[in-house]
Amino acid sequence: MNSHLMPTYNRQPVTFVRGEGARLWDTTGRVYLDALSGIAVTGLGHAQPDISEAICDQAKTLIHTSNVYGIEWQAKLADKLAEISGMSSVFFCNSGAEANEAAIKLARLFAHQKKIENPQIIVMETSFHGRTLATLAATGNPLIQKGFEPLVGGFLRVPYGDLAAIEQLAAVHDNITAVLVEPVQGEGGVRPAPKGFLRGIRTLCDQHDWLMMVDEVQTGIGRTGRWFGFQHEEGVLPDVMSLAKGLGNGVPIGASVAAGKAAKLFAPGNHGTTFGGNPLVCRVGCTVLNVIERDGLLARASDLSTRIRAGLIAGFQSEPAVLEVRGLGLLIGVVLDHPCGELVRRALDRGLLINVTAGSVIRLLPPLIMTDEQADELVSTLVALVQDWVAENTAQVTD
Ligand SMILES: *Cc1c(COP(=O)(O)O)cnc(C)c1O
DSSP states (O other): OOTTSOOOSOOOSOOEEEEEBTEEEETTSOEEEESSHHHHTOTTOBTOHHHHHHHHHHHTTOOOOOTTSOOHHHHHHHHHHHHHHSOOEEEEESSHHHHHHHHHHHHHHHHHHTTOSSOEEEEETTOOOOSSHHHHHHSSOHHHHTTSOSOOOOEEEEOTTOHHHHHHHHHHOSOEEEEEEOSEETTTTSEEOOTTHHHHHHHHHHHHTOEEEEEOTTTTTTTTSSSSGGGGSTTOOOSEEEEOGGGTBTBOOEEEEEOGGGTTOOOTTSOOOSSTTOHHHHHHHHHHHHHHHHTTHHHHHHHHHHHHHHHHHHHTTTOTTEEEEEEETTEEEEEESSOOTTHHHHHHHTTEEOEEETTTEEEEOOOTTOOHHHHHHHHHHHHHHHHHHHHHHHHHHHO
């Protein structure tokens, strides 16, 4: 690869030059099945015609002005996000980490307005919130923090799913201002929140006047079969929600969405961005939401999830190395009994794009528009791949 690029990634030895739907083509013309969607980004698939058209038309009309002027598409996208989330105000930025930065700033502002000094945000073990200084401190993964100390302070950590641990913190700290949680931990190993966890957090936040902040960067925009992951649990409306990834289908856009007491916290001068929410990305965001609605892709994501998970469970039923198939909607994890990072390369050799997270969890993030035939291809390729790999390893052990 190019020696003038900083080596921040261990890149796979392939370069894609073209895509269509759930298919990608590399520089040699070889075709691949994309079960990763650029890590939960291209939910509508590659070269989706409505998206391409929106980008081309807006590029010929107006790409950027500034947030010191009115931006029609920004207002439209904010209206639409408010409608589908039940929340009320939006700040647009360019990435998931930035959306979480805005959330963290909102939480601190909320505390300072109540004269709380040194406010603390409760975050989870094995969480992921981004790579900026504040979001890597919020992230529950020492590998991501190592080498970047001193870490930004103001975070208290509890095990994911442990409501009692949050209550214990509430009993000893009087400066807690918010809880930040993912509805499903994606990077952390595709762990869905235990039933009742989000509602329990909502209740505690109401009791203690904290902000409930959900990081829906990976789970949002239809990925789980509902617009947002929190909508799988009745009676839960967060105060702050972070979005990015799927919102732009590939154009860089993030959003921090707020409701109730969080909706009016930022005043002029508190926060800002040069690029965030420009006419181009906001028009694309509107198009993404319209296409999901028009084409019934929330229901489609649920149906595809059922099909893929049933296929995987059947395929792996007599494979003891596979401990569990879990997830929510089209965020699917196949948990193996030992580290399996090398499967990413092996899948690539078979023309399939997947990912491995938390060492031993195969992560699948297929686009919402994948066809039934492609879903079946994904299942059969993956089942054969894992079985061959396990058989090879077992053979080596007994040799
Ligand atoms: C990807 C991700 C982020 C970071 O988003 P970037 O756009 O890479 O900054 C934050 N939170 C979650 C849950 C994510 O999956």
